[in-house]
Amino acid sequence: MLERRANSVGRAATASIPRITLGGLRIAVLNLEQTADFMIDAVFPHRRVTRPIYLTSANGEVLARCSTEPMTDRLFRSADLINADGQPLVAVSRLKSPMRLPERVATTDLFHVVARKAEEANLSFYMFGADEAENAIAVANVRKMYPKLRIVGHSHGYLRGDALRAKVDEINDLAPDYLWVALGVPYEQAFVAEYTSRLTKVGVIKTSGGLFNFLSGSRARAPRWMQDAGLEWVWRIWLEPRRLFWRYFTTNPRALYLLLNRSRSANAD
Template identity: 30%
Template sequence: MNRISILNTTIDNLAMNDTLEVIQEAIAKNEQIHHVVVNAGKIVALQNDTQLRQSVNESDVINADGQAVVWASKFLGKPLKERVAGIDLMVNLVRFAHKQRHKIFFFGAKEEVVKKVVEIYSEQYSSKIIAGYRNGYFKREEEKDIAKQIANSGANILFVAISSPTKENFLYENKSILGNVNFIMGVGGSFDVVAGKVKRAPLWMQKSGLEWFYRFIQEPKRMWKRYLIGNSKFIVLVLKEKLFKNSKKV
């Protein structure tokens, strides 16, 4: 895979179809892939959070989830093919699991949300794709037991819908316990979208890089700091890297 390196992180230059092929091949070979996505906010966070940076950069496949990251890659002369949104990848893999008779474990969100996600996918496809589910509320000392529960469920795929950096660190620290699960991935707030708790932006806003603004409008009190301050910090990081790159040429 062709990886680029920007802003203290590495990102695989993969389109959606490329990513799906890599994952499907790994499952066919009974191998494990630890997957992660990065957006502007996560890249800002990992500048000072060394544990998160390690959890991200040592993953097997790293996709650019945010359109801002794709734009930054082009501005910095290392263009990525396209944005691979985590929720779109998850939806594609649920469909793939149904076709290939694989099983999925859904871990995260509130109890009523994850239960609703399982109900929706069981009705849309089949309950046979469900290896198990669990809400995302737990104590640190419970992590190993949760990982063992998932590993013993017979799941081929694991989706973790917990906020950063908890989900990245959980997967990184427990991937040996989860060794028989072929694909492990953090999906953030995707369960809330599938369950209908949060609306996703229209397609034109997604393509225009305005999905963050649509989310901000829905939950301004909770999201203003993440998006307005976080996006401003991301722009500063990109400009600094551009200036540093140009100064090295002189």
């Protein structure tokens, strides 16, 4: 994990957070509320560091891809903190480690907890990702849900080259406390790796996957019982069989193997 070891700023900012290794990745042992509190604390002046704190999330698909895609693996290992956005990770932690994950930290749930806390603390969001229509509807819905939340800007994620670099500089000038990046794996992680050095005025970057699809209402979440049983992937296949069947057919067995064979409770870097 050389990328993590070289990142002294991220190591110092997250040193007090316990971690366990699940499926080959080091996962934060935090519940939803604790993760949100960490994100809130990280942006206050006495905690703000010289570059954004970078949080991402892992599920079974991510574990499988990291085991077969070296670049994806490097991108995830460079994160300051990785949350468990998958119920199977929680279940396996209870079988394989005395230090158990308290619950799944789904980004779709985390967003709302952080938004409520940010409203109270007068902290700001920037929402980057999805297509133009999806992004606009998601932002409009968030503004309705959290009328006191300061959303200082938003943009779709279909930018390249000079247009993307100009947008990154614009985001930095706006200096949001939280930048939510929803481009999908591994594009959002690659975005963070490439542009963190230009986002020095941002407090926290959180990769967000399909978050904006849920915020816009274009995609429905699985029933709670399916989420709790670790069957959200079945729900997603039912909604998008052509796109997702083969993905989960190939990644789920590998993820299960990794969880059972590459998990341990060690908290060392």
